[in-house]
Amino acid sequence: MADVKSIAVIGAGTMGSGIALTAASAGFQVHQIDVSQDQLDRAAGYHHKTLSRNVEKERMTQAQADQARERIAYQTDMAEAKDADWAVEAATENADLKKKIFAQMRETFGEGVVLASNTSSISITDLGASVGDAADRVIGMHFFNPVPVMKLVEVIRGLATSEQTTQRTIELATAMGKTPVPANDRAGFVSNRILMPMINEAFYAWMEGVAEPEHIDEIMKLGMAHPMGPLRLADLIGLDVCHDIMMVLYHELGQDKYFPCPLLRQFVAAGRLGDKTGRGVYDHSNG
Numbered sequence: 001m002a003d004v005k006s007i008a009v010i011g012a013g014t015m016g017s018g019i020a021l022t023a024a025s026a027g028f029q030v031h032q033i034d035v036s037q038d039q040l041d042r043a044a045g046y047h048h049k050t051l052s053r054n055v056e057k058e059r060m061t062q063a064q065a066d067q068a069r070e071r072i073a074y075q076t077d078m079a080e081a082k083d084a085d086w087a088v089e090a091a092t093e094n095a096d097l098k099k100k101i102f103a104q105m106r107e108t109f110g111e112g113v114v115l116a117s118n119t120s121s122i123s124i125t126d127l128g129a130s131v132g133d134a135a136d137r138v139i140g141m142h143f144f145n146p147v148p149v150m151k152l153v154e155v156i157r158g159l160a161t162s163e164q165t166t167q168r169t170i171e172l173a174t175a176m177g178k179t180p181v182p183a184n185d186r187a188g189f190v191s192n193r194i195l196m197p198m199i200n201e202a203f204y205a206w207m208e209g210v211a212e213p214e215h216i217d218e219i220m221k222l223g224m225a226h227p228m229g230p231l232r233l234a235d236l237i238g239l240d241v242c243h244d245i246m247m248v249l250y251h252e253l254g255q256d257k258y259f260p261c262p263l264l265r266q267f268v269a270a271g272r273l274g275d276k277t278g279r280g281v282y283d284h285s286n287g
Helices: 014-025 037-056 062-070 095-108 124-129 132-137 163-175 191-207 213-224 230-237 239-253 262-269
Strands: 006-010 029-033 072-075 086-089 114-117 138-143 152-157 179-183
Touching (some): 006 014, 014 037, 062 072, 086 095, 124 132, 124 138, 191 262, 239 262
Parallel strands (some): 114 138, 152 179
Antiparallel strands (some): 138 152
């Protein structure tokens, strides 16, 4: 994409670090931004490990891996990325936090810069309203975990999003090696409107003694041709993320069926969030 050479990725968690690595591997200069230096260090470690594994698996050459690594700058101050051509927010799934970040993005980046969000459930129209006359440049660019592997990018157009912003987003996703697919701006879009209630129901099935977690997952894998069972997928996504998305669906759609299962809420309260904490539905302490 000729008019985009550098991308600012705000947030260096699981999704943000994956977006940054994908963009760098596709030839873009990347600003990986996070207020936490520790989080940036973890992102850098993830990038090094993933690129090294790609070389070992012969998915790329050592030279390509080195070039991708050199394209990523790690920064705690968004202002250091003010000359970026594109900005993608990938913070925690919290509407108030995202609105604060978008206000800062509006002040930091130039008039022609698209302000994208990797949100998986929050209204793009609502985020656009937080930046006033820049709402036409706000769009949803929902990547999937693990970002370097998963091809899909849900492209969500808010009420004020311009056609130009939409087309440029589709072009950029394609240039990053992804397959962009449009979805309307409704709570959860398509993916999480369908996926999260399934995960929530899997927690209910476990809580009510229908089957053990490994058996629930095995039945869904073998019977429905899913590559990963819903409870194992919940651990990969993060149980806190699943909980937060269910709460967005519950508040936006106003139906009790979207309220998080008590067992899911209990796991989140206990800090058993899945892969990222070493324990969730399953024990991941040994990797």
